[in-house]
Amino acid sequence: MSPDELVYLGFIAASIPIGFLFRYLSPPVKQGAALLxxxxxxxxxxxxxxxxxxxxxxxxxxxxxxxxxxxxxxxxGWTFLYLFFFRLSAWLGLPQPTPFSNAIQxxxxxxxxxxxxxxxxxxxxxxxxxxxxxxxxxxxxxxHEPSIYDIISYSYCYLGIMxxxxxxxxxxxxxxxxxxxxxxxxxxxxxLRLRMVPVYGALFxxxxxxxxxxxxRTDEFLEHNFLFRFLYMIAVFFVFRMRFYSAWCGAxxxxxxxGLGCYPxxxxxxxxxxxxxxxxxxxxxxxxxxxxxxxxIDCYNTDFCVKVRHGMRYWNMTVQWWLHHYIYPNAPFxxxxxxxxxxxxxxxxxxxxxxxxxLSFLTIPLCIAAETAMEGAVRxxxxxxxxxxxxxxxxxxxxxxxxxxxxxxxxxxxxxxxSYWSSIYFSMHIVAxxxxxxxxxxxxxxxxxxxxxxSEGEKTGAAExxxxxxxxxxxxxxxx
Numbered sequence: 001m002s003p004d005e006l007v008y009l010g011f012i013a014a015s016i017p018i019g020f021l022f023r024y025l026s027p028p029v030k031q032g033a034a035l036l037x038x039x040x041x042x043x044x045x046x047x048x049x050x051x052x053x054x055x056x057x058x059x060x061x062x063x064x065x066x067x068x069x070x071x072x073x074x075x076x077g078w079t080f081l082y083l084f085f086f087r088l089s090a091w092l093g094l095p096q097p098t099p100f101s102n103a104i105q106x107x108x109x110x111x112x113x114x115x116x117x118x119x120x121x122x123x124x125x126x127x128x129x130x131x132x133x134x135x136x137x138x139x140x141x142x143x144h145e146p147s148i149y150d151i152i153s154y155s156y157c158y159l160g161i162m163x164x165x166x167x168x169x170x171x172x173x174x175x176x177x178x179x180x181x182x183x184x185x186x187x188x189x190x191x192l193r194l195r196m197v198p199v200y201g202a203l204f205x206x207x208x209x210x211x212x213x214x215x216x217r218t219d220e221f222l223e224h225n226f227l228f229r230f231l232y233m234i235a236v237f238f239v240f241r242m243r244f245y246s247a248w249c250g251a252x253x254x255x256x257x258x259g260l261g262c263y264p265x266x267x268x269x270x271x272x273x274x275x276x277x278x279x280x281x282x283x284x285x286x287x288x289x290x291x292x293x294x295x296x297i298d299c300y301n302t303d304f305c306v307k308v309r310h311g312m313r314y315w316n317m318t319v320q321w322w323l324h325h326y327i328y329p330n331a332p333f334x335x336x337x338x339x340x341x342x343x344x345x346x347x348x349x350x351x352x353x354x355x356x357x358x359l360s361f362l363t364i365p366l367c368i369a370a371e372t373a374m375e376g377a378v379r380x381x382x383x384x385x386x387x388x389x390x391x392x393x394x395x396x397x398x399x400x401x402x403x404x405x406x407x408x409x410x411x412x413x414x415x416x417x418x419s420y421w422s423s424i425y426f427s428m429h430i431v432a433x434x435x436x437x438x439x440x441x442x443x444x445x446x447x448x449x450x451x452x453x454x455s456e457g458e459k460t461g462a463a464e465x466x467x468x469x470x471x472x473x474x475x476x477x478x479x480x
Contacts, residue, residue, distance in 0.1 A: 019257030272321030373439025
């Protein structure tokens, strides 16, 4: 493990017992202590680069105060432009930011954009109350306009400050104002979340030792046969997953120990977003709680879901919620694949300026288009057994697609990524394009046969079927 990884590990490990201590604090003390701890972590790990995060926070506060109505769009532009300056600061003669300051800046960007949206929602609901002369509780709307102290406290709260998960300002306020935090579940869900972390950690260390990423960049690697080169990306993505499974499960455990994101199951909380319905528990029925709000990874479904589009849903779940609510709806396209492409482009920019991010993220829409084409042309025409076989093949190709895209994400440079992809003959790109072409050919052939033998009322055009599929996907995502 690198020195930076050891620091992350120490921070995650320390946050778990500290979290249990925070349950004993009153709301004002809890707010101040979480801010002091978070600021200490930031200053120790980032030093002078703490100024980057502070400027981002103060800039967002000024935007909200000056123009709350346009704050979401302006804050998005402000934070993303500052990310660009932050990443080019070394080129401008400024000190090179530390990896820790980069991690803090990423989470802070999500928080500031979300905060601006929450403040706008608060004022809009307030105006409705004035015009209707009535007040009705609205799920997810903050109770008051945050002060500058509230904003700084939320920004530098030690929970998830470097590792995530992302959580909204409303979630933070709910955490501070928990009426009886000691009565909320903590030990059992915390241990449940940690039970596989030693396994993930051991697998990460052992497989990474046998299949180091640096070997891919050597001339010796290219001397191996195609099968070796192809299978190597499977090992690399496995290491990648185990690393993040360990880190995110540990970070979630730190939130669980402190009680952050603990809501009744009846509130139907979503990762990142929090409760989605008003919930009033029955006084005669024991309340069951969950920590879905701060769940950042679903390890099982990440590995075993069938579709590429579903794989994204279970990975970095709180950030996916942020993208789905603040980026995807504002995409300048209507088609699902194009909107997904726009969202992936923004996600790539958020991650960094390395070309490998863009090469990887912008391959996702191609894969989505491929699986959509094959589902409409092949799977829909199969029986139950045939669909089961199709799904297993689909799952296998989904995993290979993520293996393939992961190489760009970890190699970072365009030259290294293209060099590796060319060493396996751009196989997954070819498979994706082949599936799209085959799907359209099969649909076109099926359409001609239908025109010959079917009545006008039984015909369904290929374009109409694809449109229905996209509309159903959009409706399903909106419902989430």
